[in-house]
Amino acid sequence: MKDFFPILKSLKKQKIAPILLTLQVAITFMVLVNTAYMIGERSKKMQRPTGLDEANTFYIVTNFLSEPHQVIAEQNDILRQIRGVEGVVGATALPSLSLVGWGRYTDFYLEPNGNSVGFGGYLSSDEHALKTLDLEMIAGEWFVPSDILETDKEGTFLPSQVVVTQALAQKIYPDNWRDIVGTTLYFNGAPHHVKGVIKTLQNAWQFWSAVDATVLAGVNEAQPASPSHIAVRTQPGRLEEVMNNTVETLLKTPGRKIEKMSTMREVRQKAYKEDLATSKILTAIGVGLAIITALGIFGQARYNVSRRTQQIGTRRALGANKWDIVRFFMVENAVVSSIGVVIGLLGAIILNNQFVELLSINPVPLSYLLAGTVVIFILGQLAVIYPATRASRVSPAIATRGA
Amino acid sequence: MLIMKNLAKVFYADRIKTQALHPFDLQVEQGEFVSIIGSSGSGKTTFLNIAGLLEEHSEGVYLLGGQDVTTMKDKQKSAFRNEKIGFVFQSFNLIPELNLYDNVDMPLRYRKFTAAERDKRIMQALEQVGLAGRKHHYPNQLSGGQQQRVAIARAIAGSPAMILADEPTGNLDSKMAQGIMTLLKDINAQGTSIIMVTHDNEQAAQANRIIQIKDGHLSELKTLEKAIA
Incomplete structure (x- = not known):
């Protein structure tokens, strides 16, 4: 918590870059939660029982x-x-x-x-x-x-x-x-x-x-x-x-003549082919967006590290240990992610309301919103680990020698 | 307070050995004001970095405040640096996104001070450098001399035993430079040791002792004229 308020003030001062990153996180959260929900709904639909012993049943068509x-x-x-x-x-x-x-x-x-x-x-x-x-x-x-x-x-x-x-x-x-x-x-x-x-x-x-x-x-x-x-x-x-x-x-x-023969598993696969394809596309969109966001956070963190090399060296010289530096970047990302998630939450609810009306699906349950929050938060933290670790390796001597 | 015995620094670049500092002995007592002079590349900054625990030395013993710093781990060294040493850099090294108050607060946050204790120290330090009234300003709203004063406030807020100043007036005009020197001397007068690296012989002459570094060799000068000669 010791870095929290200075980070907040620093982000407020920087404005553009954190705002863009926050919006990216918000959009990712919004889309991720809705796609995850749609995939979940499809998955539930695909898992509905037919009532048959599908694993051991086939049908045959003969003349x-x-x-x-x-x-x-x-x-x-x-x-x-x-x-x-x-x-x-x-x-x-x-x-x-x-x-x-x-x-x-x-x-x-x-x-x-x-x-x-x-x-x-x-x-x-x-x-x-x-x-x-x-x-x-x-x-x-x-x-x-x-x-x-x-x-x-x-x-x-x-x-x-x-x-x-x-x-x-x-x-x-x-x-x-x-x-x-x-x-x-x-x-x-x-x-x-x-x-x-x-x-x-x-x-x-x-x-x-x-x-x-x-x-x-x-x-x-x-x-x-x-x-x-x-x-x-x-x-x-x-x-x-x-x-x-x-x-x-x-x-x-x-x-x-055997005109047709098919197992019930094949019947199920065929019946849900489109749902499966849609789920795959939605998964690809969700994963792709998550990767892009993770790369965005990673890139922003790396840029911040290289931009602030002398500042990191100065912090080290003034008493920050390596973990203090890692924590600084992790907390900074957590602040950006949290703001993004809050905006994303509102966006997700608005977007979902539109989907509810247009696609006649149920509203996104709270569990998805909570899970989305956790996923985005972890994603952000994972994306920032490497740049943060690199930052912690900046020598304090940079403070006197320059970056 | 500071004891260096047979201390040396060697760099290896592409397996080529460079003796940045030849073995030397140095002792600085509490309350002394020591100037380090020497030409560019002579080893002044290397010395300052070793003294400030920013770089490792290669050989010898370094005792600071009675403690051997050679075997300290990073975490211990960082805490020790935070508590014992204040830094003043040539380029001020203030955080541009933080106001003066938060800049001075930064090293204090790495110590286990309460918020009230930090506030007291920050305000005292800013008052001492004459900038308490501008605590909500940002570095880019100040002149170079004022920024260096903030850096000095940051250095003294933690009540260090020693201040290491790396060309503290190097980026300032002569009037501002003299103001900074006066401030450093005031701080020294209150018992804080100061080791200052400088190019400026006039400023060096204001210290109690003058150490010259020439091609990695340290030598103490009795008078400044010797250095000039």
Whole structure:
């Protein structure tokens, strides 16, 4: 503290250079906090669970070889073949799947001609989906085989048994989401009986606000015009092996083609490709700006050291030891950084308010502002260590001999 | 107060040995005013730097205030320098961004004085050099002579046993120079030893003793005429 007030007075006298550096620190703080927050938000978004055992799940798309009226039977046969592969935990047909980017969505009604009570994604499958997708039932009951309808048309128009995600149940029954069990949901003109509630099952679109609001209908659907989409869950650590064996097994049937096969990790990577790229760009901007600021502080400190060589020598001659000199430059930087951070805090809040309005994101929480303060402070101190150490090596004899 | 025995300084530049100061003995008692004269490059500044603990000596023993400074570490040496020695430089070496008060305060901040003690010392020192009324002024608002007075106030504020003055009037006109000499003599009269390096024989003659340095050899002169001769 013994250097604090003289440094403050000295900075006040110097004006331009400290003001410019302070502004640089402020701008860096402002941008850094907002980019860090946006990266954090994206990261949280990318880490949302689909509800599936992603590490051990893949999906496979294969063609139908039989006549249109036999596709259901053929699909069941394909599923039997896959379930017979060593290491398969479960397999189920799903016309759409979490994060794949294609699927169906619908509005929900509690009365046939009533108002919409919510909207969400539509998935359909059979009783094997619970085990295959690793779903967690949290209310009501799961499908029994007799619940499952089979159709070679679009199943969404059939009155069916359904389970819904907790997110959808909460949207429809905000006071007590469990009340949805046993009710009838109307969508696509048909009544659907809600058997139970599952904890999580994301639908096809990660960017959609209703990605967690999903209805899973007990419909085994196979349309002749579309290939069969099948999700497969394997025993832990056997994903690659099972994928290879599944392909080998299916291709034993003449004419069978594997149109597509992808792990859920690949599906996730693809779904969040843009978010990941944006995060990388934001990270690069943040890191780049932090480096530029650190270099700015470093350069300013070095310039100060070379400009003040004789002054440093004089201070040494008059009794400052090496640590006093290091501390002088560290405190000087801390003062500049602190003023910069205070200005930056105000700027960050103003900038964030604009982002909140323009990009519909939440306000930056206090923790980010505090973390930003610490980061900028440490960054400044790290940048000034080398010049400050160099300054401490200035010989006190410079005071008499000149720089 | 200051005892140097068989003290010498050798520089090595590109493995070439330069004997800046040949071995010499010197003793300065408390309250003495000693002038160091010699031509440029003779070793005056080297001597002053060694005496002020700004440079290491190569050989010999240096006792200051009864303490051997040879083995002192940087931290100890800095504190010792701060407490025992006041410096007056040819170019004043004031901090331009600090006002007179803060300039005088600077070495005191390296000591564990209370704020009140520092304030008392600063004001006393500024009063002694006649600049107490201008304590909020900055160095660039003063004449050269006034700046040197501030430097002297800075040197005496810590009550050192010895002041080392390096050409203190070198950048001043004769009128201002005489004012500074009068001030230094006043300070010396109060018991502070002064060792002053100077080119000016008239000023050197105002000291109690005159040491001449010629090609790194120190010799004490009985009278100034010998030096001139």
